[in-house]
Amino acid sequence: MAGGPSSTRTVSPDKLSFDETAKSNSAAISYAVGCLIQKNASYSEKDLEVEGLHMAIDTLLALPTQPSLQAGRWLLYNAITENRCERVKSLIRAGTKHSYPKIYPGYLAVEGLEEVSPLSWAIFNNRLEIASLLLAAAIGTECRHSDLGYTALHVAVITESLAFIELLYKYDAEFTVRDLKERNLEQFAAEVCGSERTKEEIIAAIKTQARHP
8 A cells, every 4th residue: 555545634734723823822812811800900000911911912813813702702892991992903803804703792781781782882981983893893783682672772872872873873773673661762762861952852863864764
């Protein structure tokens, strides 16, 4: 059999190297995130260890890396909270590069909302640019928060933001949606908006968008 075809299947060194590197990088990100959570640190803190951890995460996200679901979820919510657009872009690239479903699906408890999606968390924190990035990356606008039946549009109404209502309209949000109490958006706005002037403006915007599907 000398000189015959080998019965051993070989693996491309490049492919093996990529997979091993990606796995190692993902583990390193998880470790760095664990350290940050343990320190309960804000990125804005002038702490050399915190800064070093964030620099390492940013470097790793630029490499062949797909963060674990838990690490990616924390990083996304942290980036939204601290308004770190470049970190959000890196997470989106890391997710879409490896066909990560819905980027980083997951929820975070917020007083008064029970559970929110990444898009709703961006709206809740008034992060218009980040919300635009998430929508452009095809994050669904109709993701409902389990206990209340709210969508991102409901959160835009709660925060009384015409800018987010207009942004969601551009990305085909469903303006005929109802919450679990069967309230349409106009009825919902009438109950949750504060001043009469704001309430009228929000309801007028909802009516305008609903007429132009």
